[in-house]
Amino acid sequence: MAASLYLVAGKATDAVTHGFLPAAARLGLDTTLLTDRPAAHAGTHGGPVVECDVTDFREIIAAIGGEPAAIFSNSDFLQAPAALAAAYFGLPAKDWRAAARAKNKALMRRHLASLDPVFSADAHQVPADAPYPLVLKPREGVASEDVFLVQNAVELATRRDEIAAHRDDPLVAEEYLPGRLHTLETLGDGRELRVLGSFRTTLSPPPFFVEERLEWTAPPPETPQILEQLEALGVGFGACHTEFVVHEGRARIIEVNYRLIGDHCDFLLADLLGVPLFEEILNVHLGGPLQSWRTPDRRHAIAEPVIADRSGKLTAAPGPLQMDDGPVRLAYRPQRSVGDTVAVTRTNRDYLGTVRAIGPEADEVNAALARFRAAHDWTIA
Structure with a gap:
């Protein structure tokens, strides 16, 4: 059976x-x-x-x-x-307490205060001497929805009222953490926590935080600082996607998503590692150990979403595609279908689809990605 x-x-x-x-x-x-x-x-x-x-x-x-x-x-x-x-x-x-800490940004900051103190307050109780600029965000939000950089108390109140007009869940205001944004992808079986790799993330200009590009890279030298913080949170089982910044030798967590990376970077990660990643994750939940696999040859990879630049109806867009451009393997998976109505939100919800490209060198991958985007149309009427 x-x-x-x-x-x-x-x-x-x-x-x-x-x-x-x-x-x-x-x-x-x-x-x-x-x-x-x-x-x-x-x-x-x-x-x-x-x-x-x-x-x-x-x-x-x-x-x-x-x-x-x-x-x-x-x-x-x-x-x-x-x-x-x-x-x-x-x-x-997973430890349910670690899952709760990861999801609730206020709990996460409270739990990490001894390792990495970051100013964080209920968005309705921000003191006058708060260290602006601050990042206003839903306490348990996702996909950069309703996340804004605010420069002062007036901007904070204005953005807070905008958000309150369409959602009523708790908001937090956190200290803005400068630095280069990275991800850390890990998988654990309760005995070993394995680093699968890292992406370097490019964001849209402030005050928004839309992820515009993720580029595969070696985990930065400061990664052990993040692993220490994850251990303190109790994160160590199953898949985890952590976003963090590195600034002047210091690594600081932005948020912990205690699940596999999304927005089609999960499929890119599986292709890069050359392993049945989804099966591996299910296997540890079945009680199995992490399997050994060979570190992939040096390759370059990019996940680049196609982002809606206006609201309207999507009248033209490619369907799912896989193709080779010389030594570069390309794949595209739509997140919106032709006929869908698109409302620009300045969040990751504006993605029409994501192009994934894997190749031996950065220049080849970038060139193939540019050719792919030039050869296809995404039209919003």
Whole structure:
């Protein structure tokens, strides 16, 4: 009898639809999808889809029948409830406290205060002597949504009111951390935490924080500082995507996303490593050890989103593509479909799709990427 995997999901994502569900099938798992949005997953999964309130670990537990082999989620919002449900069944899982710290930016700053003190306050209780500029953001936000750099108390109040007009969850105001932005991609099995690699991230001009380009690079020399902070948070199991800055020899965490990197960089990472990454992640949740694999040959890689520059209807755009341009392998996966209405938000939600390019040298990769973008049209009417 096949082992049972319960995959806990909210909205439908490419990581789940094209990554983890096919990986579970290749592993021969009997997979049940638990979600509060079953319509969004219609047609993406050939097995059972069970509707339940996946934000509540008690509802996840109640929806599980028999003896599960693993309970897994790749959602930012669902790490803690999935971890609590897994703990109930005695299954390998992330520490739910670490998942809560990673998701809640105020808890994260409080927990790391002895290692890396960063000014952080409830956005409605910022003192007059706060160290402006500050970054205003939802306490448990994602995708750079409603994240703004504010220079003074007047800007803070103005942006806070703008956000309050369409959402009512808590906001925090944090000290702006200067430096070069990097990511750290890790995978742990509870015994070993392995660094998979790092991307160098290019952001849009302030006051917004849209990720415009991610470039594969060696982890910076300051990476051990980040690993120490992750250990303090209790992060060490499964996949984790950490964003941090390096400035004058000091590495400081921006945020911890206790799941696999998104926006199609997950597929790029799997291609770069040359390993079945989605299966590897599921394997540790099944109780297996990290597998050994060879460090990939020196290669250059870029993930570059195509970003909407205006609101309107998407009338022309390529579909999924894979092609070679000399020694460079290119792939494109859309995030919006022709006919979709696009509203520019100045966040990562403005992505129309992402181009991934892997090649031996930076110049070749950049040139192939430029040719690909010039040869295709993305039209917003």
